[in-house]
Amino acid sequence: MSTTPPGPAGVGASSMLLARVLPMPLPSARRASLLVERNLLVYRRGWLLILSGFFEPLFYLLSIGIGIGALVGTVVTDSGAALDYTVFVAPALMASSAMNGAVYDSTFNIFFKLKYAKLYDAVLATPLSASDVAAGETSWALMRGALYSTTFLAVMLALGLVQSWWAILAVPACFLIGFAFAAVGLAATSFMKSWQNFEFVQLAVLPMFLFSTTFYPLSVYPDALRLLVQCTPLYHGIELVRALVTGLVDVSILGHVLYLAVMGSIGLIVGSKRLATLLLK
């Protein structure tokens, strides 16, 4: 299920229509107040979300398969395997959408609740603590992400883009990606002063999506750029999911898992500490 409605709250024109597969919309104060009603609606129109949660990956994968995939043909991965282009891109889109959903939920959504809904003030008047809030929000985002990843995998399976039983592990892998980005997103949100700050989120997420071996292997880049790309978290997420879905699994996936786990843990620690000071001052 796609829980990231296209960019109502953002100035982001092009990001808006790319729904969950492409990076989140840019929020702005301008439409913040519209969100009260919108958020309510998001949860009411369940059938449309479920339906579009199915159609969205389908449209993207079909477009790539019929279109760019047909133009490119096969692509040689960095580990030397020759893959059909659609098979190459599909797992990357799955990993990216896990990132986007998590980033949206943990930055924009949370900031809205912190700033306008005053939800947490009410929660903290109960026996819940700030770290409960942080953990609770993160798990909520992860659950929705897991549902979406499963749908995505099912669509890939239906289109014949899954090549190995390892692919079952792609869902927990996306879960890990979601966890890592949601935790860091939460920590980042705790530093945000205004909606304008969210431009930075967009500025981090979009280039990562476009350049982290989503659409082409590292070999396209010069050496210096390769190193830079390899430092980004989404690169590790994409390589992890790609390895599992294509069945080209080796020891390197442990490195990807470790990277994401450490990133998520640091994010969670910083995030809950920051949230505690924000909420209890």
Next chain:
Amino acid sequence: MAFGTQEAPSDADLPWSVRRSLPRGSQAVFEGKMLNYKGNWKGSVVSSVLEPVLFLAAMGISLGTLVDQGGRLDQGVDYLVFLAPGLLAATAMQTATFESTYPIMGALKWHKTFEGILSTPVKVRDLVTGHLLFILFRLVTTLAVFLAVMGAFGALEMPLGLLALPAAVLTGLAFAAPVSAFAAWVQNDAGFAALLRFGIVPMFLFSGTFFPVDQLPAVLQPVAYATPLWHGVSLTRGLSVGQLDPLLAMVNVGYLAVLLLVGVWLARRQFAKRLVI
């Protein structure tokens, strides 16, 4: 200050300023939108300028390397040159659609700013025209930057390519008008999600932006040719690549112009239905 002046009501009593500018309500509506935009333009630079440019770099240059190696693009140009006008038209569609959905519903339903404006001499049709003037401004500024980047990447055939700007602007307006009518028709923003996911996104993916429509299965090709985005992409690409088929271009322009006019008519009607009750 002079309140409640005592003259008997008649035509001559209208303050001169009001008399003179009554027909220019649309200009005031445009000014209002610009005043709003003044506080928000920075955010829109990231989304409407930087994003398409990053897209062009990632897809046109890097992915373009793979496509050009494949040698299957039968258009006589590099993938970057092929893709750039497609993204230009798609950006026009996105900018216009975005500005015509949530802002319209907000002004109509949530903030009721339209209601406030209509208690002045401004008329319903001024609201529509003023809104489209603002979209025109957004399109021209956004697309001009993108066009300059295309030029810098060598993806623009001069001087014909400069006409890709008005072509893409027309494409955007042809979306803005009917989408505004749609925004005034739907009761809540669930309709927007449907419009985006089942209208705009599929057009973005299948209407010739990323690959020629003749790659689609034969049954789907007529559908793609019927979409407004395909006409926008076709016109824009013909101009920027420098391979314009005059007859096709006339069809494209005619299609987009009719869509714009019908859209304006629908928008006026729908705005009035919602506001004059």
Next chain:
Amino acid sequence: MSVRSASVENMTEPSSLTVDERRAAGEADEAALLADGPRADELVWARGLSKKFGEFTAVDGIDISVRRGEAFGFLGPNGAGKSSTMRMIGAVSPATDGRLRILGRDPGTDGPAIRARLGVVPQTDNLDQELTVRENLLIYGRYFGIPRAQIRARADELLDFVQLTDRADDLVEPLSGGMKRRLTIARSLINEPELLLLDEPTTGLDPQARHALWDRLFRLKQRGVTLVLTTHYMDEAEQLCDRLVVMDKGRIAAEGAPAELIGTYSTREVLELRFATGENESHADGLADLAERIEVLPDRLLLYTDDGDGAATAVVERGLRPASVLVRRSSLEDVFLRLTGRSLVE
């Protein structure tokens, strides 16, 4: 409905009119009689005005006359048709039936020209939350086609008038409800309107903010602005209105000056008695002879009499021991209760 026509004839001339203007108005009156239309000094004139939404009749054939310089009120509970009437007077909502003239013009054909000379304060503020206080005035003035330099000067005056000068460059969003309301009033004055329409101007404001707002409206009235307002607060109607109509279910139940209405439809004083819960009704019959009229409310009895203290003494003499006894003057609330059998604020 005889009340309505009677009070139309009995209206007192506003003192601000000069002799010449009275004469001009008199000549116009004759023309108006012949043409069956508004007199020159009737800024709002309606005959048989109706508004229907589908099957629902919001306004049901009302007659209104509002003259230059007066403060005219629509008093009634929520849903009485006040706001629908106001929107028709504001030339934004077409009437379903009847005749309506605003500033002598037909809103059906001259909407923009009428609106150019109106100021409108809607029930809920529709300020642009993302703009500053001053910007809200600037852009609103532009909708009237007023040159920028002129708006700027007026905006400064108006901000001073509504005591918002020190917040001029702040965003609207964080302002208090009272401040937003005052800004909306300032905004409605940007075109120096002859007629100011205020729909529930103080609903939702705290007492202090209400008084501040009333003060501003008094000053406008002194400057000669004609005010038309709706309210469901009787104190507001008594404070602000020279003349008012009591509206209920789309119709006009009575019309007149506040004091007139109280004199016609109520006694001078009211004795309020509270007995233990559930006992109020059972005492009503036994006290009927002490008052001209008795109203039984869920929580108290209202005894309408010109001598409240005398009635209170009589109650005690009969051996009754109410939990509380209150003697007060009659208000528009009592008028409304008498006319409709219901309370204004429920």
